[in-house]
Amino acid sequence: MTDVDTSPAQTASGSSFYAAMRILPREQREAMFYIYSFCRKVDDIADSDGPRAERLEALAQWRRDIDALYTGNPPPRVAPYLPAVKRFGLKREDFIAIIDGMEMDVPAEIRAPDEATLDLYCDRVASAVGRLSVRVFGLSEADGIALSHNLGRALQLTNILRDIDEDAGIGRLYLPRELLDAAGIVSSDPQVVAADPNVPKVCAPIVERVKVYFAKADEIMARYPRSNVRAPRIMSKYYQEILKRLLARGFAPPRQSVKLSKAAKMSILLRYAVF
Numbered sequence: 001m002t003d004v005d006t007s008p009a010q011t012a013s014g015s016s017f018y019a020a021m022r023i024l025p026r027e028q029r030e031a032m033f034y035i036y037s038f039c040r041k042v043d044d045i046a047d048s049d050g051p052r053a054e055r056l057e058a059l060a061q062w063r064r065d066i067d068a069l070y071t072g073n074p075p076p077r078v079a080p081y082l083p084a085v086k087r088f089g090l091k092r093e094d095f096i097a098i099i100d101g102m103e104m105d106v107p108a109e110i111r112a113p114d115e116a117t118l119d120l121y122c123d124r125v126a127s128a129v130g131r132l133s134v135r136v137f138g139l140s141e142a143d144g145i146a147l148s149h150n151l152g153r154a155l156q157l158t159n160i161l162r163d164i165d166e167d168a169g170i171g172r173l174y175l176p177r178e179l180l181d182a183a184g185i186v187s188s189d190p191q192v193v194a195a196d197p198n199v200p201k202v203c204a205p206i207v208e209r210v211k212v213y214f215a216k217a218d219e220i221m222a223r224y225p226r227s228n229v230r231a232p233r234i235m236s237k238y239y240q241e242i243l244k245r246l247l248a249r250g251f252a253p254p255r256q257s258v259k260l261s262k263a264a265k266m267s268i269l270l271r272y273a274v275f
Contacts, residue, residue, distance in 0.1 A: 021231055023273045024136075031084035031136045032231070038081070039098060039129055046102035047170075055106050059099055066095045088135045094128045101125035109171040112188040118176045119153075127152030130232075138228055147220045151236060154213035157206055158239045161246055162258055168194040175202050195253050203251040207243070214240055230273055237268045 021032045045058045069078045070092040084090060101124025130148030160174040168190035183201035187193055217236055221229040245258045
């Protein structure tokens, strides 16, 4: 493969992630941009409209490349990751978990997964990213894993609540089967479910879970100097504001999209970026 990852900051530019991470010291910032760039690249494969077999092979190649990185023979596109891997002790299994999570979307579109499958998906595509990140931030092993578990799931479930209609548009439905059944929604067709008036009954218990995850994540971060947790705190506040706006809007169809303006992001950044 020839797509050498030499400009990770450019890949991240314009995202909420970029604003949160650019405040970090240089070595941490560069490591986080490489982590983000990796996630974007494998996510783009999973979300592309290419043939499924080709997407699976592309993800398999990334898996082989990560294995080669950790056996001391990295191909060009992952060779720039090596300093961050060594400096911060980034773990191979977390990179692989992210690939595994992206792969869950490829053989067939995810539609109404059971609760265990949804939690595994959140762990792979979000909490595994957190496990890489907290090593860069310098948290203790136990607190780092706990923060990754809680904040990763909070962010991913907020995404799922925000993107019900967008996901339905590409044939995906991440709302869990058990909650759909409890709300009397028997269909697994994303468009049918998105239009069902009982969707708020499905979203309500997810919102409560997200609130608990955010509270636990904030409790962990409160034990550290603000300078150690500025970046994850900013991401947490971004998404807590999104959740607040989702609750104000409601989940009954038709739903208007919810986004944070640049001014809202800047306000959070200025408030939490200071020491």
